[in-house]
Structure formats: structure tokens, C-alpha cells
Amino acid sequence: MADESWTGGYVVDVEYTHGYYPDLAPLNLAMAASLAGRKVLDPDQPFTYLELGCGNGFSSALLAAANPQGQFWANDFNPAHIANARATAQAASIDNVIFLEASFEELAETEMPDFDIIALHGIWSWVSPENRHYIIELIRRRLKAGGLVFISYNCLPGWSRVAPLRRLLKLGVTNMAAPAEARVEQAFSYARAMRDAGAGFFTGAPHVGAILDHLAKQDRAYLAHEYLNDQWGLFYQDEVADALLPAKLSFLASARLMDGFDQFNLTPGQQAMLNLPGAPSASQVVRDFLLDRRFRRDLYGRRVPGLASTDISAWFARRRFALARPRSNCPLKFKAPGGEFDLTPKVFDAVLDALVDGPEILEALSSRSGLVALERRHLEQAVGVLCALDYVHPALSSDGDARRRVATDRFNHAALRSALAGRPVAALASPVTGCGVPLPPSEQVFLAAIVNGQAPEAMVQGLAPGTGSEQAEMRQRALRFQQEELPVLKSLQVV
Numbered sequence: 309m310a311d312e313s314w315t316g317g318y319v320v321d322v323e324y325t326h327g328y329y330p331d332l333a334p335l336n337l338a339m340a341a342s343l344a345g346r347k348v349l350d351p352d353q354p355f356t357y358l359e360l361g362c363g364n365g366f367s368s369a370l371l372a373a374a375n376p377q378g379q380f381w382a383n384d385f386n387p388a389h390i391a392n393a394r395a396t397a398q399a400a401s402i403d404n405v406i407f408l409e410a411s412f413e414e415l416a417e418t419e420m421p422d423f424d425i426i427a428l429h430g431i432w433s434w435v436s437p438e439n440r441h442y443i444i445e446l447i448r449r450r451l452k453a454g455g456l457v458f459i460s461y462n463c464l465p466g467w468s469r470v471a472p473l474r475r476l477l478k479l480g481v482t483n484m485a486a487p488a489e490a491r492v493e494q495a496f497s498y499a500r501a502m503r504d505a506g507a508g509f510f511t512g513a514p515h516v517g518a519i520l521d522h523l524a525k526q527d528r529a530y531l532a533h534e535y536l537n538d539q540w541g542l543f544y545q546d547e548v549a550d551a552l553l554p555a556k557l558s559f560l561a562s563a564r565l566m567d568g569f570d571q572f573n574l575t576p577g578q579q580a581m582l583n584l585p586g587a588p589s590a591s592q593v594v595r596d597f598l599l600d601r602r603f604r605r606d607l608y609g610r611r612v613p614g615l616a617s618t619d620i621s622a623w624f625a626r627r628r629f630a631l632a633r634p635r636s637n638c639p640l641k642f643k644a645p646g647g648e649f650d651l652t653p654k655v656f657d658a659v660l661d662a663l664v665d666g667p668e669i670l671e672a673l674s675s676r677s678g679l680v681a682l683e684r685r686h687l688e689q690a691v692g693v694l695c696a697l698d699y700v701h702p703a704l705s706s707d708g709d710a711r712r713r714v715a716t717d718r719f720n721h722a723a724l725r726s727a728l729a730g731r732p733v734a735a736l737a738s739p740v741t742g743c744g745v746p747l748p749p750s751e752q753v754f755l756a757a758i759v760n761g762q763a764p765e766a767m768v769q770g771l772a773p774g775t776g777s778e779q780a781e782m783r784q785r786a787l788r789f790q791q792e793e794l795p796v797l798k799s800l801q802v803v
């Protein structure tokens with residue numbers, strides 16, 4: 309029998325998914341920190357980046373391609389994951405990322421530089437207290453002063469009423485020796501049988517049954533890694549902040565820009581709870597109670613200096629911004645946890661229309677017709693909201709576009725070859741934003757056709773071999789892709 313003592317109870321017999329996580333992009337982290345009033349690295353300048361527990365390494369490989377000015381390192385203890393990560397980097401000849409097959413404990417002994425950014429996505433809740441200790445120690449030793457840490461985890465109170473479902477799933481696994489996919493099947497059929505038998509746990513919390521059905525549709529590998537490990541920790545935000553104190557970290561902001569806008573996330577009554585006399589208004593835990601939040605993506609820093617409001621303005625003024633989706637798909641009416649909102653067309657349409665022509669520096673945007681009369685701080689606010697909505701992305705300096713594009717072209721060609729071979733990727737790389745651009749599998753095939761000098765319609769037959777109506781729908785998609793998405797991909801220099 310294989311020696312699995314190295315796993316620490318973490319699932320290793322099935323490979324994790326090949327996801328791309330936009331939160332991890334250096335420019336996204338720098339923007340979140342700048343909006344929170346902190347002076348951090350300039351992602352246009354050389355930097356060092358470490359991803360802890362990188363899985364199959366797709367995010368690190370893509371970010372390395374889109375940021376050749378950065379030196380990326382990433383580790384995972386699963387040999388299959390690191391072999392996949394190295395293959396992704398090799399297929400695109402990316403030479404500024406080093407994938408290490410090493411545990412968090414072993415990484416302490418590895419010769420590495422100090423880092424400007426250390427990121428850990430999907431790790432903290434799923435590893436043992438001992439491993440969390442190794443991670444804290446690594447950050448303590450390896451993060452530069454002024455450096456950033458991105459960390460995500462399952463949090464409380466959002467999980468409190470659902471958490472026993474995970475215990476039930478684990479109870480259902482009777483044959484631990486079965487392959488991971490079979491263990492997932494055992495876990496879910498047992499939980500469903502409990503629900504169908506009218507178990508009090510489900511009748512007492514009816515929404516948990518719907519959550520069970522929703523989960524059961526997800527990727528089996530994801531479910532095994534998410535729910536069948538020995539460890540599954542839930543934390544309040546301030547518990548994580550306390551745990552990270554020995555690494556000399558302090559909380560800066562949520563890495564999700566939208567989380568910084570209380571006016572969209574909370575109803576007026578909820579916002580009033582932040583302003584009660586003597587209330588801990590800055591507290592993230594209070595917000596987590598108000599939102600019943602289950603997952604956090606947070607940004608921490610070590611001795612990160614503050615920015616005066618004039619410096620935040622200066623940060624914005626020099627920054628380039630790009631439209632991140634078709635102009636027709638940027639509705640000014642939107643729903644958020646705090647209610648339904650309608651953005652002022654005079655300002656927001658003017659910004660979005662201006663960006664249709666291509667990425668632009670905020671300074672230049674402010675002289676566009678329709679925006680000249682707007683006070684600078686209102687323009688900054690509008691651009692911040694559009695970034696939070698994911699309609700617009702901050703972009704790197706245009707000086708580096710050509711250099712970055714050499715690497716992103718290699719990455720994207722390899723990705724499209726993979727898509728044509730039936731293995732679509734999670735995202736393509738943009739040299740303009742230095743981050744990923746998610747694209748559905750069929751659209752990747754359309755794009756591959758265009759790059760190979762064919763019309764996207766040529767791929768319809770292969771993508772929808774079924775009935776006439778499926779083909780008609782696919783033809784519609786090909787047309788929409790050419791008319792709406794392709795111009796955005798061109799402006800982001802993905803193609």
C-alpha cells in the first residue's frame with residue numbers, strides 16, 4: 309500500500325481543477341490596497357510573487373505570462389499538480405515562473421528570494437493547524453516590508469447553519485479505499501438519502517436541501533478537495549487577523565473591490581448598524597454578520613504605509629483603465645445585496661463610451677467630452693464602481709504592452725491549441741491588464757478559428773453536432789462573438 313503519510317489527510321488521489329482566480333492578479337491587489345488608502349508596490353515595476361498551494365498552477369502560469377516584469381514562484385506538495393503546472397508553463401515557454409514540488413513545511417528549507425506578494429487561495433480552511441503554522445512562519449520569514457498577502461478562507465457566521473452538511477458528507481464515506489470520485493458519490497447519495505428520509509437536520513433547515521442539490525452538480529474533483537479532506541476550518545475574520553499577527557501582518561481590505569462599497573452591499577438599515585455609537589464600525593466581522601458571509605478573500609500587509617487622499621488621486625490619474633466586457637453588457641441598473649441600483653447615465657455612460665475606443669489613462673479620460681465638467685473625485689469614484697462591477701479593469705502602463713504581448717501570445721496560442729483539442733482553459737491572458745480574461749469553451753474554439761484564418765461559423769458543426777436548433781443557437785453565438793466579444797478581446801490584446 310502506498311505511503312500517504314505526507315498528505316496530512318489532504319485528498320491526493322484526484323487532481324484538483326485548473327481554475328483561474330482573478331483576485332490573485334498583482335494589479336487587482338494593488339488597486340484594492342490603493343482604494344483602502346495604502347501605498348503598495350507598483351505592478352509595472354519588477355516584483356516577486358509566491359503562490360502557496362498553487363494546485364495545477366494555472367493562475368500562476370497565466371499571471372507570469374501577463375506580467376513578465378514579475379518573478380513568480382509557486383508550490384504544491386502533490387506531484388501530479390506540479391507536473392501539470394510545469395507542462396502549462398513549458399507549452400507556452402514561460403520562463404519567469406518556478407513551480408516547486410514541496411510541502412509548506414519543506415518550503416521553509418528552499419532557497420527563494422523575499423517576496424512582494426504572497427498569495428494563498430483555497431488553502432487556509434483546508435489544511436491542519438500545523439500547516440497553518442508553517443504558512444505563518446513562511447510569511448514571517450519571506451514577505452518584504454511593505455509586502456502584501458492575499459488569503460481566502462471559509463468564514464463564519466455564513467457557514468454556521470450549513471456546516472453540519474459537510475460532517476454528514478464525511479459520514480457517508482464508508483469505503484475510504486474507494487477512488488475519490490466514488491467517495492464523492494457515496495457522500496452525496498448518503499446525504500440525499502438522509503434528506504429523503506426526512507432527517508430532522510434537513511426539515512429544521514430546509515434551505516440546506518437546496519444547497520445539497522446545488523453542490524451535487526459540481527465537478528467531482530472540486531467536491532473531493534472541498535469537502536472530503538480531514539480538515540475543514542471555519543473562521544471569523546478577526547480570528548484569521550489574530551492568527552496572522554505573528555507574521556507581522558495587518559488587515560488592509562477585502563481583495564474584492566465591490567466589498568469596499570457599503571452603499572451597494574448593505575441596506576440603509578444595515579449601514580446604520582455600522583454607525584451605532586460605540587459600534588465597531590470598521591469591523592469586518594460586523595459586515596460578515598450583516599451579509600451572512602461564507603467566504604472571504606482578504607488582503608493583508610506588512611508595515612504598509614498610508615496614502616493621503618491626494619496620493620490616491622495621483623494613483624488614479626496615472627492609471628490606465630480598459631473596458632473588460634462588451635459595451636452592451638454593462639447595464640447601469642444592477643442588483644447587489646443592498647438593493648437595486650441605477651447608476652447616473654450622464655457620468656457612467658460617458659466613461660464606458662469613452663473606453664470603447666480603447667484603454668485610457670484616467671487623466672486623459674477626464675478631458676473627454678461629457679466628462680470635462682465632472683469633478684475629479686467623482687470621476688475616480690465612477691471608475692472605481694465600474695471596476696467593482698467588473699465592467700472595467702485597471703490596466704498596466706502602455707509602455708510595457710509590446711513586451712508583455714510576446715509572452716501572452718505564446719500563452720494564448722498554447723491555450724487555444726488546448727481548446728481545439730477538447731481541453732478548454734479557464735481564461736486567456738491580457739498584456740493590457742496583466743490578468744486573465746475568462747472565455748467560455750465554445751468561444752475559445754471560435755477564437756482559435758479566427759487566429760487560424762477561419763470564420764468562427766466553420767466551427768459550428770463540430771461544436772453542435774446535434775439537432776438543427778442546437779446548430780442555429782451555436783451559429784447565433786458565433787455571430788455574437790464576432791460582433792460583441794471579439795472587439796473587447798482585441799482591445800485587451802488577447803488577439
Ligand SMILES: C[S@@+](CC[C@H](N)C(=O)[O-])C[C@H]1O[C@@H](n2cnc3c(N)ncnc32)[C@H](O)[C@@H]1O
Binds near residue numbers: 316362389439
Ligand atoms: C483547494 S486546493 C487549491 C489549489 C489552488 N490554490 C486553487 O485555488 O486552484 C488546495 C491545494 O493545496 C495543496 N496542499 C494541501 N496541503 C498542502 C501542503 N501541506 N503543502 C503544500 N500543498 C498542499 C493541495 O495539493 C491542493 O492543490
